Amino acid sequence: MLLTDLLREIKEIEQKYGRTPGSVRLLAVSKTQPAEKIYPFLNYGHRLFGENRVQEAASKWPALRANFSNIELHLIGPLQTNKISQALDLFDVIETLDRPNLLTAIAQKWSPKSRTKEFYIQVNTGEEPQKAGVQPSKFEELYTLATQSYQLPITGLMCIPPVSEDPTPHFTLLTHIAENYGIPNISMGMSHDFPAAIACGSTLIRLGTRIFGEKV
Numbered sequence: 001m002l003l004t005d006l007l008r009e010i011k012e013i014e015q016k017y018g019r020t021p022g023s024v025r026l027l028a029v030s031k032t033q034p035a036e037k038i039y040p041f042l043n044y045g046h047r048l049f050g051e052n053r054v055q056e057a058a059s060k061w062p063a064l065r066a067n068f069s070n071i072e073l074h075l076i077g078p079l080q081t082n083k084i085s086q087a088l089d090l091f092d093v094i095e096t097l098d099r100p101n102l103l104t105a106i107a108q109k110w111s112p113k114s115r116t117k118e119f120y121i122q123v124n125t126g127e128e129p130q131k132a133g134v135q136p137s138k139f140e141e142l143y144t145l146a147t148q149s150y151q152l153p154i155t156g157l158m159c160i161p162p163v164s165e166d167p168t169p170h171f172t173l174l175t176h177i178a179e180n181y182g183i184p185n186i187s188m189g190m191s192h193d194f195p196a197a198i199a200c201g202s203t204l205i206r207l208g209t210r211i212f213g214e215k216v
């Protein structure tokens, strides 16, 4: 099984950079993959998956959850306010909180009984105008709104560095923000840059291509 090799590689990278063994979890990004492609990983025992679209997740995961227990599903793509109720029923973790009006709308619908138990804030570390995520300079305001005004369980941060830049300064920035605010989970690192993310303190790497091959 391909996952055996990948999990061993992750262990070796943890060790190389002095990370605590087992401190980096692997999120298998199954977007665009049909259920048949996901089954082998569930049968192998993997339980942590990510999807970037609410609609697509709704069409695949209820059936998969009916057959396998303890699945942990993360939303890693943008969330529109009209999909919030559906997202709160589908995802254990929503990683893409990034703007005040989204927080306000979530706060109206979320309760501790929702399937979603944890939220991450997405940070636009590269300050790219077209990209989702809160600007680093606006982080404090958004974090305060989420945790103080709305009492949402913010347990992590997420970033996607600009494609054409060295990702290390972006990973370092995200880790610094997490440390400053005492936020335990740091979602960063994709197929092409996960070793650097692990070196910088990632606790959750999000791999699609490396696990499932090129997108179908």
Ligand SMILES: *Cc1c(COP(=O)(O)O)cnc(C)c1O
Pocket (backbone or CB within 6 Å): 029, 031, 052, 076, 077, 160, 190, 191, 192, 206, 207, 208, 209, 210
């Ligand atoms: C698709 C996607 C990934 C996985 O990307 P790969 O390069 O295929 O590993 C990770 N994070 C997000 C937010 C994605 O949309």
